[in-house]
Amino acid sequence: MSMIGTIIVALKALRRNPMRAMLTTLGIVIGIAAVIAMMEIGSGSSNSIRKSIEKMGANCIMVMPGAFRMGGVSQGSGSTMSLTPEDCEAVLRECVNVGKAVPVVNARGKQAVAGNLNYSPNNIIGTGPDFLSIRNWEIGEGRAFSDREVDERSRVCLVGATIVRELFNGQSPIDCELRIQNVTFKVIGVLKSKGANMMGGDEDDVVIAPWTTVRLRVTGLKYGSATSTTSKAATTPSELYPGSGVALYPEEKDNLRTDTLLIPRFIQIDQIVLTATAPERVDAAIGELTALLRERHKLKPEDADDFWIRNSAEFMTTITNTSKVMTNLLLCVALISLVVGGVGIMNIMLVSVTERTREIGLRMAVGARSTDILRQFLIESITLCLVGGAIGIMLGHGAALLVESQLGWPIESSPGAVAAAVIVSAGVGIVFGFYPAWKASRLDPIDALHYE
Amino acid sequence: MLIELKDIRKTYFLGEIDVPVLKGISLGIDRGEYVALMGASGSGKSTLMNILGCLDRPTGGSYLLDGEEVGGADNDRRAEVRNKLIGFVFQNFNLLPRTSALDNVIMPLAYTAGKLSGRECRRRGVEMLERVGLADRMHHYPSQLSGGQQQRVAIARALINHPPVLFADEPTGNLDSHTSEEVMEMFGKLNAEGITVILVTHALEVAERAGRIIHIHDGRIVTGAFERGGDK
Ligand SMILES: Nc1ncnc2c1ncn2[C@@H]1O[C@H](COP(=O)(O)OP(=O)(O)OP(=O)(O)O)[C@@H](O)[C@H]1O
Ligand SMILES: [Mg+2]
Numbered sequence: 001m002s003m004i005g006t007i008i009v010a011l012k013a014l015r016r017n018p019m020r021a022m023l024t025t026l027g028i029v030i031g032i033a034a035v036i037a038m039m040e041i042g043s044g045s046s047n048s049i050r051k052s053i054e055k056m057g058a059n060c061i062m063v064m065p066g067a068f069r070m071g072g073v074s075q076g077s078g079s080t081m082s083l084t085p086e087d088c089e090a091v092l093r094e095c096v097n098v099g100k101a102v103p104v105v106n107a108r109g110k111q112a113v114a115g116n117l118n119y120s121p122n123n124i125i126g127t128g129p130d131f132l133s134i135r136n137w138e139i140g141e142g143r144a145f146s147d148r149e150v151d152e153r154s155r156v157c158l159v160g161a162t163i164v165r166e167l168f169n170g171q172s173p174i175d176c177e178l179r180i181q182n183v184t185f186k187v188i189g190v191l192k193s194k195g196a197n198m199m200g201g202d203e204d205d206v207v208i209a210p211w212t213t214v215r216l217r218v219t220g221l222k223y224g225s226a227t228s229t230t231s232k233a234a235t236t237p238s239e240l241y242p243g244s245g246v247a248l249y250p251e252e253k254d255n256l257r258t259d260t261l262l263i264p265r266f267i268q269i270d271q272i273v274l275t276a277t278a279p280e281r282v283d284a285a286i287g288e289l290t291a292l293l294r295e296r297h298k299l300k301p302e303d304a305d306d307f308w309i310r311n312s313a314e315f316m317t318t319i320t321n322t323s324k325v326m327t328n329l330l331l332c333v334a335l336i337s338l339v340v341g342g343v344g345i346m347n348i349m350l351v352s353v354t355e356r357t358r359e360i361g362l363r364m365a366v367g368a369r370s371t372d373i374l375r376q377f378l379i380e381s382i383t384l385c386l387v388g389g390a391i392g393i394m395l396g397h398g399a400a401l402l403v404e405s406q407l408g409w410p411i412e413s414s415p416g417a418v419a420a421a422v423i424v425s426a427g428v429g430i431v432f433g434f435y436p437a438w439k440a441s442r443l444d445p446i447d448a449l450h451y452e
Numbered sequence: 453m454l455i456e457l458k459d460i461r462k463t464y465f466l467g468e469i470d471v472p473v474l475k476g477i478s479l480g481i482d483r484g485e486y487v488a489l490m491g492a493s494g495s496g497k498s499t500l501m502n503i504l505g506c507l508d509r510p511t512g513g514s515y516l517l518d519g520e521e522v523g524g525a526d527n528d529r530r531a532e533v534r535n536k537l538i539g540f541v542f543q544n545f546n547l548l549p550r551t552s553a554l555d556n557v558i559m560p561l562a563y564t565a566g567k568l569s570g571r572e573c574r575r576r577g578v579e580m581l582e583r584v585g586l587a588d589r590m591h592h593y594p595s596q597l598s599g600g601q602q603q604r605v606a607i608a609r610a611l612i613n614h615p616p617v618l619f620a621d622e623p624t625g626n627l628d629s630h631t632s633e634e635v636m637e638m639f640g641k642l643n644a645e646g647i648t649v650i651l652v653t654h655a656l657e658v659a660e661r662a663g664r665i666i667h668i669h670d671g672r673i674v675t676g677a678f679e680r681g682g683d684k
Contacts, residue, residue, distance in 0.1 A: 012551075365546075368563045372562075372563055445508075
């Protein structure tokens, strides 16, 4: 029998009992819908993660202070918080695989005030001029700050698009004033918009200022431990700030006013952000960094690192791994649903074979071979599964669209997933339709004709 | 000789007891004959017809159809024989429900080796329905046809592949006398066109239309096994 003829016969048989066919394929529909929705949401989010990483800078490396924690247990050996601007200087000077490096200090949760508006920016970052190129930020309007302004602790800042909207009503904020913690900054530049990051956070909700200004004027001062006996004291701040004075009265820190600033002996920074000279040098750079920082922090070989290093590729793997776990979980659900659906198909096909025993006998009586009968019932179950699969594809796509519109998650329709769904549903049809079809083909014509 | 049976036996094995139904049937039928098979109920007529129609296998003996041993052929060959060489008409018509008369008629073509186009299939189906006088009913479902019309559709289906021989097991058994007449005329016409017809009947007036009557009693042929009368 021709393929098309067989399919038409199969469709006619299904049309005889549309309700039953629908209920039978429900398992397949749900399974396929789950696969499709999962694939579209999964590939959408991994795509947006990749884009965020690219925005962040592909060979970006971050060094953070603190002992690396594993399972909630500190692996450090009593080491103190330990990143200093001098570390950053040393990294730039000594690590050949490091291209750019800047210290970063954070002042999260502070209010910013401009005119009669106030707003809490998500991020207030103190850093150096190279930060912009490391993190792929571009200046949309105005200018970036210079090394000299960092040295001078100038009260200048750059703002993101969200800040412009929230504090300046969308007007150009250049040369306007912005107050954070009673420190008045002059806005000298606006950052080009980057949009949402991989966590759905707003990247443009940011104020960037010289790190010296943020650390020393905004967030207050952090001293190295007074009881620390390590020889970090050997590095004098004057190396780093040629223009600055000597710390005279650190005990007066609480009374410091912005214009009578005194430089403490030990300043800590929250991060060093740096780039490798090339993406393939990232590992080499991390090796150098580790060795240098361990040496500078006077760690014994048996001591654990008192800092930790992350790079953007690693972020990508972490996030991809998380989404892989989710994906596999959903895949399991889909698989179970498909097996249940397949058993349903098998059941209904067995019923169908029994119901149509006389028809099978008649077809055999007029010349159908057992392979013809086998094929007819196999195609019938495949057709059933494919119809279910098609409905599942539409439902899954619909669900993904719903997630996109309601939750704002990025989705991406994937032709590969559709192809996989078609193959999987046909496969279910073959696997679970085979036994009933085989049973039908083994019937004896005379017995089948006389079946009551 | 078109059909040659030698010592055909059929025994049903029902658990402990063996039920011999055909106890050594030998007969010969020539091309173009019109043969009626008669006998009491339970004498084994249907069993014999099923063996002749390649629907059932004999337990012993040989069945030559057109010189070929088909009694012991493999299943696929027997399916091909049923498709190409034999037309079979059942007492209860056996049409596919919810399927038009035309689709019922062309159904066997789906299993014919040399593929025909859909249009060619339909052309042949219409031709067959014209031959049995039902061209105007080709889109009707079996449920919309009278018993006699249904049986004529079944005859058209049996003839779609132009088989040389047509078997019919009580083709008028489910019909009243008037429609029986219609159907029997059909068989007479087909035989006149050269098709060998073998049918089972209980009615003597039906049997008398045939050129030869084979009487069967308790699994054995009483008279009429070979053309020139007398048992061999
Ligand atoms: N599948 C079977 N299993 C066991 N015995 C059977 C089977 N089919 C038929 N028989 C027996 O074979 C005998 C002959 O049956 P068959 O149907 O050939 O009779 P028949 O001559 O066609 O009768 P009728 O005129 O009533 O149709 C009967 O006694 C019947 O009981
Ligand atoms: Mg009978």
